[in-house]
Amino acid sequence: MLTIPFAPGGVVDAMGRGLAEAARPHLPGPLRLQFRPGGDGTVGIAEVLRAPPDGRTLGLAAVAILAVQPHLRRLPYRSPADCAPIIRVASLPTVLVVRHDALWSSLPALLEDARKRPGSLRLGLPGIGRISHLNVAQLLHMAGVRVTEVVFEGPKQLDGLLQGQVDLAVANQNAVLRGVRSGHLRVLAVFHTTRSPLFPEAPSVREFGYDLTLGPYHFLVAPRGTPREIIGTLHDAFHAAITAPSFVALAAEQGFTIDYQGPEELAVDLAALFEQYGRLVRMLGISDLAGTRMDTA
Structure with a gap:
């Protein structure tokens, strides 16, 4: 199951559908899509991260969901360390x-x-x-x-x-x-x-001369604790997908840029962005962490 944490329609929907279609020949089993909008993407990704870490439940996350939103509100997850990154797919500068x-x-x-x-x-x-x-x-x-x-x-x-x-x-x-x-x-x-x-x-x-904290980009995640060999299998399948001619053509049509990172490099990048965006959120004074924990039921 691939969860898209936004409503159907728009570029992320197209990206998710195209990615799933291109990956299917390279996966050991079927891949279905579901949409779980809400909370600027946090509802759907929180659901993914609560699933068993068996490689059957994946999410198409935006960087803000894991690197910014935990600084703004109380969530069932606290940082990118609560997920298992698989592959960075695309940027939407x-x-x-x-x-x-x-x-x-x-x-x-x-x-x-x-x-x-x-x-x-x-x-x-x-x-x-x-x-x-x-x-x-x-x-x-x-x-x-x-x-x-x-x-x-x-x-x-x-x-x-x-x-x-x-x-x-x-x-x-x-x-x-x-x-x-x-x-x-x-x-x-x-x-x-x-x-x-x-x-x-x-x-x-x-x-x-402005060396800024940059984004956004989209990437695939699994629940924390997903075995390394499963992450490797998923990475290889989706790496083949983002290089498929159909997905390359979709990127040009929809206006996103294919932007690859493997799981180790992606994990390091997310951790760094989490710290950088946290400092920026505090500087701007826009956090609302005094609120109650979000209900994701």
Whole structure:
């Protein structure tokens, strides 16, 4: 069983279905999909992590579910150490976008203008505590810039940008693809280690000297305690899946980037991100750990 912790529809749904289809010839048994939305993905992944560690129950997790959400609320799991990573599948880099007719020709130009007019520019966000929010908050902190945050239900921040309700916005790259291709939006920067193949003309934030905590990405997990040999079998099957021509074509169509890591490297990366995002959450003061433990029944 592969659990997708979000509602059907959208890029993660397509990613999960494509991954399952490409992996089936390489798995020893059948693979079914189930959707368990809720709690920004935490409900479905908590269910996966409570399952027996026999390799029969897997989850398609986003990095925020394990590296950010435990810092924001009380959950049945506490950190990435409570899961068994299998394979990193794909990245959905965050991008900073403006309208096509915006005066800023580059990220440095925007930041310089914002520095001269503290709080004047309005930034559209798809929610508080999401990777996109943390990415841009970290950038603004490092740049010494203050803007006015306007929170939308993602991806409606892009509608707000096009309608002039905000001056700039952050979103996953797949969400802005149509607007960029139609000429209505322009990408100023990509929150990733390299430029995005979808927007090769848009620099990475690291090209401007900002070494940021980066994400988001999606990966497969199993319950903690799943035997190493089972993790190895699953890794090999899904590694074959992400290199299959059908999945490569799906990535290009849906706007996500295939981004491989094996289980050991992925575990190290998740642990580091958990610490880094924890410091950022505390700096922003957005944790709500005084609340009650979430009911995932």
